[in-house]
Amino acid sequence: MDGPRIEVAGLTKRYGDVLAVDAVSFTAEPGRVTGFLGPNGAGKTTTLRSALGLIAPTAGAITFSGRRFSQLPRPAAVVGAHLEPAFHPGRTGRDHLRTLAPLAGVPDSRCDEVLAMVGLADAAGRRVGGYSLGMRQRLGLATALLGDPAALVLDEPANGLDPAGITWMRAFVRSFAARGGTVLLSSHLLAEVEQTVDDVVVIARGRIRHASPLADLHALASPETVLRSPDEAGLRRLVSRWPDALMEDSVTAVIPGTTAAEVGAAAHAAQLEVHGLTERGESLERVFLRMTEEAA
Template identity: 50%
Template sequence: MSSAYAIEVDTLTKTFGRLKAVDGLSFTAEYGRVVGFIGPNGAGKTTTMRALVGHIRPDTGRAHVAGRPYRELTDPLGTVGAVLEAGAMHPGRSGRNHLRILARQGGIPARRVEAVIDGVGLGRAADRRVGGYSLGMRQRLALAAALLGDPAILMLDEPANGLDPEGIRWLREFLRGLAAEGRSVLVSSHGLAELALMVDEAVVVAHGRLVVQQPLAELRRLAGGRTVRISVPEPDRLAALLAERGHRVLGRAGDTVTVGGDDARAVGRVAFDHDIGVDRLLVEEPSLEEAYFRLTAGKESIR
């Protein structure tokens, strides 16, 4: 069975006792793209990812990778690499030996160990004991382990956790590079500002259900799109003139008028044509975090 999608979740449902962790969730992820998996704690993100890699069985629905259930993959390590939680790492072993053991268990050539060590930037830390690693270094080691099989699909849960700003920038460029090679990367994170610089599109979930799946630009448009903020000495007069000409005036605060849409030139032209001086004119676009809260009506919190 083959599929054009790297990841397919179709009406997935999973219940733990009385808790419905995932409730009829459906979304897809394509090859060559980084997809952000966004939602508050308890939204069902980790449960969905665990279903995708065969750690749990869905009650109903499908969770497929490369066109089939994980358990049916002929080369699972070469198909999917996942970092879903802190893996078992013997504190007395070096990072390099940890990877060598995993490679041996998975039938992966030893040379691949050196490739992933270099790829994730472990450097000399690879020869240090894991027990002395910072959280950021443990994240790099976990990512190296996920990449041992040179998989076409990566699933990462909070991969930037513990990374310093330089490490976060490295991670962003690294994941973008993997997508440029044609791989599919699904990233779950609460760090929405950073995620916005990393992903091509976002899957937003709440209460185990899909809120929306859209490219970032469309997600921002659905959340209200761009706004023009213009500061003038006569805000009331300008607001009335803009409304007369069909502009969507969203409000006024002090000397600043906020107008829906991104046609800053047209807004400025109204002021110019009526001899209203302009002190400042800005075009603003909703951040990914703002889009998230607008789309979920502020009912969830990201912690």
């Protein structure tokens, strides 16, 4: 599989006086999974819909190996997309795909192939109205796969999946990229896709806040210390000196930007009974939240 390079260059979209996306630029490379991350309303779906020609951008462009979606001679063979699920509840899963197969330029037999790929072979004859949210997500992925594309564009693909479904989706996406495909997927939770993506692009309030390989996010993580004490009142008094400290529960506090030595010395001076003192790096999810909160 030879996936296309997806390039977003200076993408801007205005709705009247509202600037939904502001000069967004990033790339998604073949053989890698790129996570497009940001809170709800950050501009993720607007960007993805622009990539597929569903929205006309005010400025800028999105290309697949140099071609816009509208310029692709057979789009379904280049990029498969799953954005907002839209299914007729009275149709079966198989019939839903059969209505789209001619548009993708594939025979009806391809419908059963992709249903098997996403684990819906046994539910192919059931009406979509009786599908769970997770099953509809799988059907949406099957729709994206109809044309045997070299790239996937997925909007919140893990939404509605149970833990087993998330594990399956992660393995499927990783396998697709390992075969040379390009994957661009959005999410509002880094923790949800942390084990899936290779690269991260963080957007907030319509602007890119960070773009790098996932591993580089660790360099932005500041140290934090976890302190445990059975003396809840004393623990709360002690950690009140750090404005960013969080009480995880009545006996556990997390103090960002500190070392165990600093917190331990403060606890000793306050004569606080300590049952646990651990220094660790800030979680990537917290780094992500810090970026988006700073933007807000």
